[in-house]
Amino acid sequence: MTLLYWHQLFQEHLQTKHSKSAITTFFKHLLAAFFHWEPTVLGLYPERELSPSQGKQLQKALEDLKKDKPLQYIIGHTEFMDLTLRVNPDTLIPRPETEELVGWIMEDHGSSALTAADLGTGSGCIALALKRYRPHWELHAVDISKAALAIAEENAKALSLAVHFHKGDLRSSAIALPNCKLIVSNPPYVSFSEKIDMQSNVLDYEPHLALFAPEQKPLYFYEQVFKLALKKLSKGGAIYFEINPLFCDDLMEMVVSFGFKNPTIRQDLFGKNRMLRCQL
Ligand SMILES: C[S@@+](CC[C@H](N)C(=O)[O-])C[C@H]1O[C@@H](n2cnc3c(N)ncnc32)[C@H](O)[C@@H]1O
Numbered sequence: 076m077t078l079l080y081w082h083q084l085f086q087e088h089l090q091t092k093h094s095k096s097a098i099t100t101f102f103k104h105l106l107a108a109f110f111h112w113e114p115t116v117l118g119l120y121p122e123r124e125l126s127p128s129q130g131k132q133l134q135k136a137l138e139d140l141k142k143d144k145p146l147q148y149i150i151g152h153t154e155f156m157d158l159t160l161r162v163n164p165d166t167l168i169p170r171p172e173t174e175e176l177v178g179w180i181m182e183d184h185g186s187s188a189l190t191a192a193d194l195g196t197g198s199g200c201i202a203l204a205l206k207r208y209r210p211h212w213e214l215h216a217v218d219i220s221k222a223a224l225a226i227a228e229e230n231a232k233a234l235s236l237a238v239h240f241h242k243g244d245l246r247s248s249a250i251a252l253p254n255c256k257l258i259v260s261n262p263p264y265v266s267f268s269e270k271i272d273m274q275s276n277v278l279d280y281e282p283h284l285a286l287f288a289p290e291q292k293p294l295y296f297y298e299q300v301f302k303l304a305l306k307k308l309s310k311g312g313a314i315y316f317e318i319n320p321l322f323c324d325d326l327m328e329m330v331v332s333f334g335f336k337n338p339t340i341r342q343d344l345f346g347k348n349r350m351l352r353c354q355l
Pocket of ligand 1: 223
């Protein structure tokens with residue numbers, strides 16, 4: 076069967092879920108990931124014949140997409156800033172909002188050496204991006220998930236970025252971290268009440284450990300980070316959080332109750348209150 080045939084098959088089977096252009100984009104990503112073909116191949120060589128094994132790969136990907144599996148898990152990687160990162164269902168797929176959080180940190184801090192910690196690192200995206208753009212920084216990254224840490228470590232190795240990874244539980248005070256000048260965290264912050272509105276590509280595939288705060292306690296992990304920061308953050312140091320816009324006001328109160336200063340909220344590219352910075 077030809078490329079054109081497969082492209083049309085994807086369009087036909089996915090048209091109720093995605094726009095034509097989104098399906099073409101998915102298709103081109105699959106061609107690149109599976110066969111290392113440039114995006115232009117589809118337009119230039121629509122009559123190119125695919126081998127039976129290539130057809131099998133595309134058929135499997137189509138079945139997965141029909142079941143809402145995220146493309147990033149199908150191809151096994153994603154882009155974060157200019158890093159290519161391996162991801163799998165043990166790691167959250169890094170979001171553009173998180174790139175903005177890293178951007179904010181870089182706006183505020185130049186290249187002079189400092190020690191920073193990324194709490195709840197997942198694929199390692201935040202810590203690895205900071206290490207890439209601020210090579211003189213000492214980066215520590217913590218996660219409770221052994222499986223996520225394995226992917227983060229693999230990403231660090233593939234990118235030759237030296238980050239110190241720690242398996243640790245934010246609920247415990249026994250995390251082996253040095254004193255830091257900067258803490259960043261994108262902790263689990265989705266509340267159970269939001270579950271009903273979530274898309275199945277997120278709810279059915281991304282790790283619930285990474286998504287959900289404990290029931291009735293949407294700010295639980297922020298509280299844990301503040302407690303840890305009181306022990307590990309040096310005076311004048313800063314915390315940067317990705318936040319749930321629904322609980323922005325409560326979080327501002329929490330900042331003050333823990334004695335942190337200068338809370339500043341920043342909106343994401345969708346105009347939602349999505350980031351918070353405060354200082355000790
Ligand atoms: C929202 S994800 C963020 C992942 C990554 N930093 C990002 O921005 O894409 C939250 C991460 O916190 C981790 N996590 C959940 N509970 C934790 C705990 N008690 N202690 C440490 N990490 C935890 C999850 O495994 C997950 O990787």
